[in-house]
Amino acid sequence: MALPRILVLVLAGGAGGRLELLTEQRAKPAVPFAGVYRLIDFPLSNCQHSQIADVWVSVQFHPTSLSDHLANGRPWDLDRTSGGLLTLPPFQGTDRGGWHTGTADSLWRNAELIREYDPDALVVVSSDAVYALDYREVAESHLGSGAEVTMVTTEVAADDASRYGIVQVGDDGTISDYAYKPDDPATTTATNEVFVFTPRPTLDRLEALAADAGEDGLDDLGSQLLPDQTRDGLARAHPLKGYWRDVGTIPAYWEAHRDFLAAEPPIDLDDPAWPVHTRGGRHSAARLLPGAVVDGSLVSGGTRVAGEVRGSVLSPGVVVEDGATVVDSVLLPGVRVRSGATVTRAVLDDRVEVGEGASVGGDGDITLVGRQARVEPGSHVRSGARLPEGK
Numbered sequence: 001m002a003l004p005r006i007l008v009l010v011l012a013g014g015a016g017g018r019l020e021l022l023t024e025q026r027a028k029p030a031v032p033f034a035g036v037y038r039l040i041d042f043p044l045s046n047c048q049h050s051q052i053a054d055v056w057v058s059v060q061f062h063p064t065s066l067s068d069h070l071a072n073g074r075p076w077d078l079d080r081t082s083g084g085l086l087t088l089p090p091f092q093g094t095d096r097g098g099w100h101t102g103t104a105d106s107l108w109r110n111a112e113l114i115r116e117y118d119p120d121a122l123v124v125v126s127s128d129a130v131y132a133l134d135y136r137e138v139a140e141s142h143l144g145s146g147a148e149v150t151m152v153t154t155e156v157a158a159d160d161a162s163r164y165g166i167v168q169v170g171d172d173g174t175i176s177d178y179a180y181k182p183d184d185p186a187t188t189t190a191t192n193e194v195f196v197f198t199p200r201p202t203l204d205r206l207e208a209l210a211a212d213a214g215e216d217g218l219d220d221l222g223s224q225l226l227p228d229q230t231r232d233g234l235a236r237a238h239p240l241k242g243y244w245r246d247v248g249t250i251p252a253y254w255e256a257h258r259d260f261l262a263a264e265p266p267i268d269l270d271d272p273a274w275p276v277h278t279r280g281g282r283h284s285a286a287r288l289l290p291g292a293v294v295d296g297s298l299v300s301g302g303t304r305v306a307g308e309v310r311g312s313v314l315s316p317g318v319v320v321e322d323g324a325t326v327v328d329s330v331l332l333p334g335v336r337v338r339s340g341a342t343v344t345r346a347v348l349d350d351r352v353e354v355g356e357g358a359s360v361g362g363d364g365d366i367t368l369v370g371r372q373a374r375v376e377p378g379s380h381v382r383s384g385a386r387l388p389e390g391k
Contacts, residue, residue, distance in 0.1 A: 006052050006139050007119035007199075009110070010043050011103050012127045013060030013090075018249045021349060021370035021389060026065035028248070029127035032332050034260050034269065035300035035315050038069055039247065040127045041278045048076045049274050050136040054117070058088045058106050060099070075277045088113075102219040108210050111203045119199055124221070126193035130256055131244040132267055132274055133194065138238050142196040148234035149202065149226065151175060152194035154244045163246070164190035165222045167230075167237060175235040180222030189237075192244050195221065205229070243267055254347060254366045257313050257330050261296055283316045291322065307337070324354075329361070338377070349389065355379070 016028025023031065029040035040057075047055050055078055059066055072078075073085030088110055091097050100106040107114075107124065114122060121139040133152065142150040156164060166185045168177040179186065202225070209224050210217070218224070229235045243266035247253045259266050269276045283302030288294060293308040302316040307324035317334045320326055324337040327344045334351040337343055341354040346361035348369045354360055355377030361367035362383040370389030375381055 004120040004140060004143055005118070006054070006121050006123060006136060007114065007117055008043075008047050008052050008055045008123045008125065008135060009107070009114075010040065010055065010057045010125055010127050011106055012040060012066060013058050013100050013106060014103075014126075014128070015061050016128070016248070019253065020250055020386060021368050022250075022253075022347070023061070024389060025062065025371060027059065027062040030062070030065040030069050031247075031253075032315055033130065033247065033253075034257065035298050035313055037269070037276060037278045039130070040066065040069070041075075041276055042130055042132070043125045043127055044073075044076045044078070045274075045276045046125075046131075046133050046135055047078070048277065049132075050134050052123075052135055053078065053080060054083045054086075054119075056086045056088055056110070056113075058100070058110065060090055063087075063089060069279050071279050075279050101217050102223070103221045104206065104209070104223065104225050105218040107203075107221070108206050108218055111206060114199060115203060122197045122199045122202070124195045124197065128248045129192060129244060129246045130267070131192070131240065132242060132276075133240060135194070135196075138194070139196050141238060142198075142236075145173075145236055147174075147236040148198050148205075148232075149229045150196040150236050150238050151178075151191045151226070152196075152240050153189050153237045154192045154240045155188050156190045158185070158188050161185035161188050161190060164192075165226065166190055167235075169237045173236045173238075174233065175230050175237050178222070178227050178230040178235065180220070180227070191222075191226075192240060192246075194240075195226075196238075202229075250347065250366055250368055254330060254345075257298075258311075258328075261298065261311055261313070286314075289322075292320075307339075332371075341375075345383065349373070361385075 012029040016023035078085035096109045166179045167175045245256045247256045286299045286303045289306040292305045295310045298313045300316045303314045303318045305320045306322040307320040309326045311328045312326045313330045315333045318331045319336045321339040323339040325342045329346045331348045335348045337354045338356040340357040342359045344361040346367040349371035351372045354375045357378045358375045360381045365384030369387040372390050
C-alpha cells in the first residue's frame with residue numbers, strides 16, 4: 001500500500017510584532033533561539049524526522065532574512081530534484097494576488113497550488129513555537145478518523161489561555177467547542193497551531209467563506225474556518241504529550257530559554273534519534289579565558305568569555321570581557337559586553353555593544369535592546385526598558 005501523500009505548509013509570513021525589536025529587521029521564524037538555532041528550525045526538523053519531503057514555506061515580512069537561512073532546504077534534506085522545499089512569497093497577477101492578511105487568507109491565496117499538488121493530507125503549522133512532533137503520525141491518524149481537521153492540542157497556563165484557540169474535547173477525541181482567543185476561556189486545552197486538514201472539503205469551505213467575506217477578505221484560521229468545522233462535528237483533537245512553548249512574545253521567548261538552561265532540558269536538541277537541524281555556521285570553539293566563570297549557561301561556538309556568565313544563553317560571536325557580568329540573559333550573535341559592565345534579565349539583539357561600566361536591566365521585567373545599539377560607558381538602561389536599534 002502506497003504511503004499517503006502529505007504536504008506541509010509552514011506559515012512563516014506573520015509580522016511578529018509581539019517580539020518587538022527582534023522582528024524589526026528579520027522575519028519572526030528567523031529569530032535566533034538557544035544560541036545557534038532559528039525558530040523555523042523546529043518545524044523543518046519535524047518534517048525531516050517525519051519523513052515528509054514536500055514542504056512549502058509561506059513568507060512575507062523580511063523574506064531575505066529567512067531565505068538566507070533556509071539555504072534551499074539543504075540542512076533538512078529538502079534540496080531535492082523533485083519536491084522538497086518551495087518558498088511561497090506574496091504575488092500579483094491573479095485574483096488571489098496581494099498581501100496576506102491572516103493565516104486563513106494565506107491558505108486561500110495558495111489554494112490553487114494545493115489543489116494542483118493534490119495531497120491526501122495537508123499539515124499547516126506555524127513557526128513561532130518550540131517542540132518536537134511526528135507530523136506523519138498525526139496525519140495518518142487523521143486520515144483514518146473521518147474528520148475534516150485534526151487539531152494538535154496542549155495544556156497551557158490558565159492566565160495565558162486567552163492568547164490561544166481554546167477547545168473542549170469529548171471522551172472520543174471529538175472537539176465540541178472551539179473559541180479563538182476568548183476573553184473567558186472555558187478550558188486550558190489549547191491548539192498549538194498544528195492542524196491536519198482533509199484538503200478538498202477544507203478548501204471548498206474556505207472558498208465559500210472567502211466569497212461571503214467579499215472585499216473584507218479572510219483573517220486567521222481560528223476566526224471562521226476552525227469554528228465552522230467544529231460546529232459541523234468534523235474536528236478532532238490529537239494531544240501533544242511532550243514539551244511545547246509558544247515564543248511569540250518577549251517574556252515567553254525569555255522563559256523558553258530558561259527552560260533549556262535546566263540540567264535536564266525539555267527537548268534534547270542533540271538527540272541522535274531526533275536532532276534539531278539548522279544552517280551550519282563557520283565558528284571556532286568557544287573560548288573560556290583564564291578567570292572566566294560560566295555557570296548554568298549555553299555557550300555557542302565563536303564566543304569569548306573572560307568575565308562571569310550565569311544562567312544565560314550566548315549566541316555565536318558574543319564577547320564578555322574581563323570584569324563584565326551577564327546574568328539570566330539572552331545575547332544574540334556578535335554582542336559585546338565591555339569590561340565592568342553588567343547585563344541582567346535582558347535580551348540583546350545582534351551586535352549590541354554594552355560599554356565599560358554600563359548597566360543593562362535588573363530585577364523586574366525583561367529589558368530588550370535592539371540590534372547594533374550602543375549602551376554608552378557608565379550609563380544605565382533600567383529594567384523593562386526597550387532600547388531601539390542603533391541608539
